[in-house]
Amino acid sequence: MIFIVLPAYNEEQKIGRVIRDLFQHGFKNIIVVDDGSDDNTVSEAVTAGAKVLKHMINRGQGAALQTGNEFVLQNGAEIVVHFDSDGQFNVNDINKGIEKLIEENLDIVFGSRFLDTRSKVPFFKKYFILPFSRIINNFITKLNLSDVHNGFRIMHRRALEKINITQDQMAHNSEIPRLVKENNLKYGELPVEVLYFENGQGVSGGLKILWDLLIAKIN
């Protein structure tokens, strides 16, 4: 069984369209983890036909993904896809990723913006923020990935059972590759398209992630 997990926080404008798009592409098990939204994300997701899990208060994207992971594990998932609820990913990339996972017998497939030319990454982000973040990230995670903090990933149940996300905020994007390395999971990268809106993570978001990782190390 293939599950799509969409963590969502105040995404009433976009989530309905994303869910309908997923249904139109033949995906059936769509799980939205509403992370304590203040808007109508839940009703939009329910109307669009998704199964909605609700966090009573906001705990962060990492926390929402882990809730989704545990739910799908309990419900017999063989493959789970982490996808964004704001429509920045291309649904057409999912099947390619699943094929890759199965054909190459991988445990996890990471999406990457840099393996083809579809993603129009903003200049400053592409040439300054991301290369720098990639060096730090690959140093922390000990995994050599061409992209950093790309929320598109496809995991086999084997990986799901090993990966327990403890980073509640955005640092889970570094924690997952680190756990992949620690557990010797087989991984691959898939070219994915990322559309750019205004609400990305800036430099301060990056610093927050580093801070979270540091605090976690101390703990």
Next chain:
Amino acid sequence: MVIQIILVVFFLVVLFKVLSKFRSGYLKGKETVGWVIFWILAMAVVINPNSTLILAKVLGVGRGVDAILYLTITLLFFLVFKIFVRLEKIERQITKLVRQDTLNQTKKYESSSYHS
């Protein structure tokens, strides 16, 4: 000096607070002893500032006030660090609770929808 009186009275109030926190169970025995010693020492230093000279000599610092300053800053950093670690732990526990609640609620939802 007025400042000495103010500080001693303040420390006595804090000392009283520490003891009442211990009595109501918010502070453990070890912590209480630590804080009582700390505030009594603080009072001793305020009443007799020259006593810090001994400490300064031991630490190899020129003035007693400097020795106290270094020590208190170190202590403050340590306490802030401890609070950070504790906060992180609490954050994780909250997430655990929220997740468990979410999963429980969802299970109930599913089973009731089967019967309807």
